[in-house]
Amino acid sequence: MLSEQKIIEVHGLTKKFGKLTAVDHLELNVYRGDVFGFLGPNGAGKSTTIRMLLSLVKPTSGSIQIFGKPLSRERARILRRIGAIVEKSDFYLYLSAYKNLEILARISGIAHPEKRIREILELVRLTDRAHSKVKTFSHGMKQRLGIAQALLHDPELIILDEPSTGLDPRGVKEVRDLIFRLSKEEGKTIFISSHILKEIEQVANRLLIINKGAAQVEGTVEELLNSEQLSVTFEVDSLKKALKTLEHSQWISLLESARNNRLEFKLAKKSIPELTDKLVREQVKISAIIPRRSLEDYFLKITQGDL
Amino acid sequence: MLTLIRMELLKIFKKWRTYIGFLAIAILIPIIQIATYFEGSGYLNMALQGLKQQFFFVGNLLNGYFLGNMLLNSLFVHIPFLIVLVAGDLLAGEATAGTYRIILTRPVSRFQLINAKFIAGILYTVSLLLWMALLSLGLSLVIFGSGELVVIRQKIIILAANDVLWRFALAYLYAILSMSTVMALAFLFSSLVENSIGPIIGALAVIIIFMIISVLPIHSLEAVKPFLFTNHLDKWMEFFGDPVDYPQIFKSAFVLLLHIGGFYVITLKIFTGKDILS
Numbered sequence: 001m002l003s004e005q006k007i008i009e010v011h012g013l014t015k016k017f018g019k020l021t022a023v024d025h026l027e028l029n030v031y032r033g034d035v036f037g038f039l040g041p042n043g044a045g046k047s048t049t050i051r052m053l054l055s056l057v058k059p060t061s062g063s064i065q066i067f068g069k070p071l072s073r074e075r076a077r078i079l080r081r082i083g084a085i086v087e088k089s090d091f092y093l094y095l096s097a098y099k100n101l102e103i104l105a106r107i108s109g110i111a112h113p114e115k116r117i118r119e120i121l122e123l124v125r126l127t128d129r130a131h132s133k134v135k136t137f138s139h140g141m142k143q144r145l146g147i148a149q150a151l152l153h154d155p156e157l158i159i160l161d162e163p164s165t166g167l168d169p170r171g172v173k174e175v176r177d178l179i180f181r182l183s184k185e186e187g188k189t190i191f192i193s194s195h196i197l198k199e200i201e202q203v204a205n206r207l208l209i210i211n212k213g214a215a216q217v218e219g220t221v222e223e224l225l226n227s228e229q230l231s232v233t234f235e236v237d238s239l240k241k242a243l244k245t246l247e248h249s250q251w252i253s254l255l256e257s258a259r260n261n262r263l264e265f266k267l268a269k270k271s272i273p274e275l276t277d278k279l280v281r282e283q284v285k286i287s288a289i290i291p292r293r294s295l296e297d298y299f300l301k302i303t304q305g306d307l
Numbered sequence: 308m309l310t311l312i313r314m315e316l317l318k319i320f321k322k323w324r325t326y327i328g329f330l331a332i333a334i335l336i337p338i339i340q341i342a343t344y345f346e347g348s349g350y351l352n353m354a355l356q357g358l359k360q361q362f363f364f365v366g367n368l369l370n371g372y373f374l375g376n377m378l379l380n381s382l383f384v385h386i387p388f389l390i391v392l393v394a395g396d397l398l399a400g401e402a403t404a405g406t407y408r409i410i411l412t413r414p415v416s417r418f419q420l421i422n423a424k425f426i427a428g429i430l431y432t433v434s435l436l437l438w439m440a441l442l443s444l445g446l447s448l449v450i451f452g453s454g455e456l457v458v459i460r461q462k463i464i465i466l467a468a469n470d471v472l473w474r475f476a477l478a479y480l481y482a483i484l485s486m487s488t489v490m491a492l493a494f495l496f497s498s499l500v501e502n503s504i505g506p507i508i509g510a511l512a513v514i515i516i517f518m519i520i521s522v523l524p525i526h527s528l529e530a531v532k533p534f535l536f537t538n539h540l541d542k543w544m545e546f547f548g549d550p551v552d553y554p555q556i557f558k559s560a561f562v563l564l565l566h567i568g569g570f571y572v573i574t575l576k577i578f579t580g581k582d583i584l585s
Contacts, residue, residue: 054412056583076414084412090405095321103314107413149409 005032006068007157007189008053013062015048015213022048024213025062030191030206035183037204037221038193039299045213046193047087050161053191054084066157080109083155085163089146093135097126097145100134101152108153116152123178124148139166147175151182158182160192164199172199179203197299209299231256232272234263234279235288245282251275311419315427319393328389328435336378336442340450343374371448372456372471376547378443379478383541386435386482387489387514393431394493395506397424398578402501402585417579425571428494432486440479458547466549474546481543481560488536488563489514491570498574501585536566 010028014021023045030036040046051057053064055075064071066078091100098117105113121127124144134142143166150158160179164172180203182188194200200207201221208218217224236242239261246252246263254271256264265275272289279286292300319325401407410420456471458464466474492513496506517537520528532538539559545552 051583056408056411058580058582076416079412080414082412086408086412088405090408092318092321092404092406094323095318099317099321103317104409104413106310106314107410107415109414 006030007032007034007066008036008191009065009068010049010053011063013049013052013064014060015045015052015057016060021213023052023059026210026213026215028208028215028218030189032189033183033187034206035179035190035192035204037200037207038191038210039195039197039200039207040193040210041195044195044210046195046210047161048213049210050084050086050159050191050193053159054079054082054086056086080153081156082159083150083153083157084159084161085143085146085150086159086161088139088165089142089149091134091142091145091149094133096131096133097121097137097148098130100145101149104149105152110153113152116154120148120152123151125174140168140171143167144171147178155188157189157191160190162194163192164194164196176203229266230269230272231292232265232267233288233290233292234265234275234286235290236261236263236279237285237287239263241282242279242284245279245284249278251278308419308423311415311423312426312430315397315423316430319397319427319431322393322396324396325393325431327392328386329438331385331389332382332435332439332442335382336439336446339378339381340374340447343369343377344450368454368457369451370454370456370468371444371451372453372466372468372475374447374451375440375444375475376456376458378447379439379482380544382439382443383482383543386439386486388511389435390432390486390489391493391507391510394428394490395497395510396503397428397494398497398574399500399503399506400497403503405585407583407585411583418575421575421578425491425494425574428490429487432490433483436479436483436486440475444475456547460544460548464547464549466547474551478543478546481546481556484560484563484567485540485543488540488566488570491567491574492536495570495574495577498577498581534562536563539563 006029008028008030010026013023013026013028015023026045026049028049038046038049048057052059053066053071055071067081069078071078091097092103095103098121101117101120102113105117110116118127118130121130124147126141126144126148129137129141134145137145143163147160147163150160163175167175176199179190179192183190183203190203192200192203204221206218206220207224209216234242239258242263243258246255251265254265254267256266258264267275269291272291276286276289401410411417453468455468456466458466489510493506493510496509497503499509500506514537517535521532521535521538539562542556542559545556
């Protein structure tokens with residue numbers, strides 16, 4: 001949290017489509033200056049939440065306040081200060097990139113948008129294709145144009161729904177650098193969703209994991225990712241021998257699973273050498289030690305559908 | 308609001324499908340004019356055959372006014388096809404393209420967007436009919452000159468040359484109202500679905516069904532018929548009567564206005580309550 005001022009405040013947000021509950025009593029706070037990572041597997045309810053934040057979808061219940069104002073009553077004023085990409089970037093394919101941006105700029109209330117459009121096209125490296133019809137653009141170019149339209153009216157809050165989808169490694173890095181720049185140099189608040197932990201980990205200072213419509217974990221990236229508690233897998237030559245060695249020791253209580261010559265422990269980083277030493281002394285051959293941070297492990301389980 | 312309407316017009320007139328209607332009219336009307344230029348006197352002689360035995364006709368009866376009236380009469384039934392082609396795409400086109408996501412995340416209310424699109428749809432209708440007027444009446448006057456207008460309906464009415472132009476002006480004004488009803492219907496269907504084909508087929512199906520109901524000699528349907536908008540679409544013809552049946556025109560115009568208002572309100576209700584999932 002970089003500031004005490006709440007930019008997004010969500011309470012009990014719920015969305016039901018018939019019998020399906022897409023978002024279930026979600027609580028969410030984003031503070032000024034945050035790069036807030038909104039993480040979850042596909043179908044977790046991220047896009048529905050983002051659509052509700054942008055008033056594209058009406059909540060079944062719950063409240064949304066943005067910039068301290070209720071979205072349901074002050075929609076236009078709030079949206080004037082938000083730039084967004086919602087899922088993939090779609091445009092009027094029969095119009096040029098410039099014309100698309102001109103329409104959006106004028107709707108956003110920019111009376112003379114020419115200079116701003118040129119600047120923003122330069123920022124996303126599309127100046128030389130400004131007057132080409134969008135139907136001739138690759139997916140990556142459309143995604144870059146999507147970023148351009150989100151930044152066009154110089155918003156305070158930027159909501160990016162999977163902004164790196166379809167981008168090549170250079171494009172992904174450029175998006176990452178842009179987020180850093182917008183956050184650090186221009187003080188923007190950024191809400192970014194993704195289903196890839198690595199992507200969020202690199203840019204966000206706070207994150208929330210959502211699964212099956214409900215919030216699972218929330219906190220600062222530092223707290224959540226640098227937790228001392230690790231999930232460590234020891235790959236051994238004989239499971240039987242290893243279990244016999246650990247029998248009646250304190251290690252057995254930390255054992256999570258034992259199968260296929262693999263012992264999985266929940267333990268602190270500093271305990272790894274001690275446990276290794278014990279196994280080696282009892283002639284258990286260790287072929288690999290694989291540590292995994294608990295959040296990473298947890299997220300992996302979510303994305304694999306184990307939770 | 309003006310900006311929004313301008314942007315909607317830009318979107319309409321940057322799509323090639325918009326020009327299908329203009330092109331169709333630009334091809335059809337000159338073909339009819341050329342055919343009439345060479346064979347029109349035969350048609351007129353046939354129509355006036357009975358009268359020519361009793362009366363002596365002088366002057367240019369095969370003139371621009373006659374062509375303008377004939378063209379409006381024969382093409383009017385096809386104009387709805389050209390209107391729904393664009394009107395059916397006004398809302399559904401945004402859903403198909405996924406562009407609601409970039410438009411409705413701007414400080415524009417759904418009410419404003421619906422209004423802008425509706426007005427843009429009306430302006431397209433107006434422009435298409437003005438184009439038709441320009442070619443069918445304007446070009447015909449240039450080619451065939453002016454003269455008395457012979458109107459052949461249940462009876463033959465001959466209107467003096469200086470008594471015609473205002474009738475055309477009002478007839479086209481009424482035609483705009485008629486076609487705006489068709490536009491509003493296609494617009495309503497456009498708010499229901501996420502592709503443009505559905506509204507086009509839906510609107511045309513309603514028009515065809517209503518037209519069939521209008522001519523069916525079933526007693527129980529008689530009470531409904533006066534309220535079917537399709538029964539009022541061609542009342543522009545009344546302006547070429549002598550005397551002009553104003554009560555009938557006002558009644559029909561009122562029915563059409565009610566339909567336009569009704570279609571608009573339903574569209575607004577649907578669109579403002581809709582979740583944008585496309």
